[in-house]
Ligand code: PRT
């Protein structure tokens with residue numbers, strides 16, 4: 440990896456990967472999409488693409504290990520890293536929501552006082568209920584949150600919801616939304632000192648914005664700086 444090149448971290452293998460790669464390709468970038476590799480050099484732009492787990496992206500960006508990252512806002516709200524959202528990318532839409540069993544008698548969240556709530560988003564959950572002044576017991580789990588009420592482990596869950604199919608399959612329903620989320624392009628709050636990188640970054644952002652506003656770009660041998 441060349442040090443003077445821009446570095447962009449994207450999700451290696453998950454829900455944001457396809458749309459992120461699509462955006463990069465539509466923006467005219469040429470690079471190796473082989474997921475067995477951990478990074479790829481762009482062939483027509485001085486940038487390295489680093490493939491990592493989505494949860495690590497804000498950390499890498501905050502530390503300046505990479506200059507840019509694509510990640511869901513939900514991860515930013517949960518981890519509160521010192522990073523800046525440059526643009527909303529218009530994919531990866533979901534919402535962090537509170538869900539209860541369909542048969543539950545709970546009608547409003549105040550009735551969840553002292554309830555057991557499972558989630559992979561303990562910070563967002565705590566913040567939400569603290570603001571509402573509702574004491575709850577948070578149980579952190581790393582995945583399959585939706586099965587915990589049926590296991591008798593929780594009265595409610597806080598999880599990401601997109602289509603709502605997972606909740607329906609598990610006989611759960613949304614009672615309240617905590618926040619909406621989509622994929623965003625982020626950079627370190629302090630940003631990059633190097634002027635060359637700044638110019639590259641602006642060039643790239645301009646291209647992303649064109650694609651996001653529906654303008655198609657022709658493939659080019661080299662993205663002119
Ligand atoms: O391996 P890695 O750590 O990189 O990936 P991951 O498994 O942690 O994340 P991944 O790929 O599942 O999600 C990446 C990002 O996609 C999230 O951080 C969100 O920003 C965004 N996103 C958009 C979603 C969803 N939609 C989504 N529906 N992330 C997760 N889900 C899950 C949700 O947790 C629940 O299990 O999908 C299920 C609900 O989906 P519906 O459609 O049934 O409602």
Ligand code: ZN
Nearest residue numbers: 492493494495
């Ligand atoms: Zn993850």
